[in-house]
Amino acid sequence: MIYTLTTNPAIDMNITSDTISTEHVNRTRDAVYTPNGKGLNVSFTLKHYGIDSKILGFFGGFSGDYIVREAAKVCPVMPVQIDGITRVNVFLTTPEGEYKFPNAGAEVNRPKQEEMLNLIRGLDDLECLVVSGSLPTGIGPAYYDELIDVVCEKGAEFVLDISHPHLRQLVEKGPLLIKPNDEEVAAIFGVDVKSEEDIVSALHTIHDAGAKNILLTLGGEGAYFFNGEHVWHANAAKVDVLSTACAGDATLASFLSLWLADRTQVEPALTRAMATGANVAMSAGLGDFALVDQLAQSIRVEIVE
Numbered sequence: 624m625i626y627t628l629t630t631n632p633a634i635d636m637n638i639t640s641d642t643i644s645t646e647h648v649n650r651t652r653d654a655v656y657t658p659n660g661k662g663l664n665v666s667f668t669l670k671h672y673g674i675d676s677k678i679l680g681f682f683g684g685f686s687g688d689y690i691v692r693e694a695a696k697v698c699p700v701m702p703v704q705i706d707g708i709t710r711v712n713v714f715l716t717t718p719e720g721e722y723k724f725p726n727a728g729a730e731v732n733r734p735k736q737e738e739m740l741n742l743i744r745g746l747d748d749l750e751c752l753v754v755s756g757s758l759p760t761g762i763g764p765a766y767y768d769e770l771i772d773v774v775c776e777k778g779a780e781f782v783l784d785i786s787h788p789h790l791r792q793l794v795e796k797g798p799l800l801i802k803p804n805d806e807e808v809a810a811i812f813g814v815d816v817k818s819e820e821d822i823v824s825a826l827h828t829i830h831d832a833g834a835k836n837i838l839l840t841l842g843g844e845g846a847y848f849f850n851g852e853h854v855w856h857a858n859a860a861k862v863d864v865l866s867t868a869c870a871g872d873a874t875l876a877s878f879l880s881l882w883l884a885d886r887t888q889v890e891p892a893l894t895r896a897m898a899t900g901a902n903v904a905m906s907a908g909l910g911d912f913a914l915v916d917q918l919a920q921s922i923r924v925e926i927v928e
């Protein structure tokens with residue numbers, strides 16, 4: 624069974640405003656509220672493609688209750704209940720572009736952190752843990768080591784989609800897959816990714832450091848995948864972007880939906896990933912995936928090394 628762990632879930636509030644000014648009241652419209660957080664988005668997208676997963680995370684307050692209730696309609700949820708209130712993240716679309724305001728998240732104290740570690744220790748069917756997103760208040764980066772050590776003790780695999788600088792050390796623990804973007808690769812691994820030559824070299828550096836597979840996303844420039852043998856490139860579908868929130872999570876999940884079960888299926892997995900990510904960027908939240916097949920027609924995947 625795949626489990627997703629969202630250390631810092633959120634209700635995403637997507638709103639639109641024609642103006643953004645400190646001088647006037649900024650009236651907003653078209654509010655869309657969705658139960659989210661990076662790992663939850665992965666579970667929802669996997670479910671769309673017929674792959675079961677279970678959701679782990681820290682949840683509290685009215686917002687936490689809402690997320691657990693809504694998520695449970697899609698996948699089993701195993702919450703660790705915290706005392707604070709799960710955050711609400713704001714995504715504001717304006718004529719100039721999108722503003723993202725992720726909140727820090729309610730505190731998760733040490734007993735709750737241990738409760739999660741024990742919960743994972745007790746999972747008899749754990750095959751792969753997807754750890755996604757930021758750490759809330761109260762949790763330091765060493766917690767990622769604790770989580771991964773529990774997963775490894777159980778003989779399971781793990782996927783990391785985190786932007787914490789500690790990712791540099793965590794790759795030494797041999798993640799099955801990491802999904803950085805170009806900014807994260809530059810900031811965390813200190814390597815430039817301006818040209819294809821840079822990118823291929825960066826992928827080798829990260830693989831040599833311990834990541835078994837790397838899915839490097841580059842927004843409008845598409846994505847690269849490296850499995851230690853070959854490097855693939857897929858272009859990005861051209862779409863009218865409404866909100867990029869959730870697109871990266873959907874890209875990761877849709878890739879996993881084909882590739883986890885059969886790791887030779889890189890081309891179809893990358894095609895599905897790029898089409899799904901583009902479709903999600905056309906709507907607030909994850910949207911309905913309605914245009915994935917159509918967008919997939921415009922994706923070309925090639926081996927570049």
Ligand SMILES: O=P(O)(O)OC[C@@]1(O)O[C@H](CO)[C@@H](O)[C@@H]1O
Nearest residue numbers: 633659660712725756757868869
């Ligand atoms: O603060 P994090 O955990 O890095 O990101 C949280 C978040 O922005 O990521 C998702 C989109 O990827 C949203 O659903 C959610 O609000």
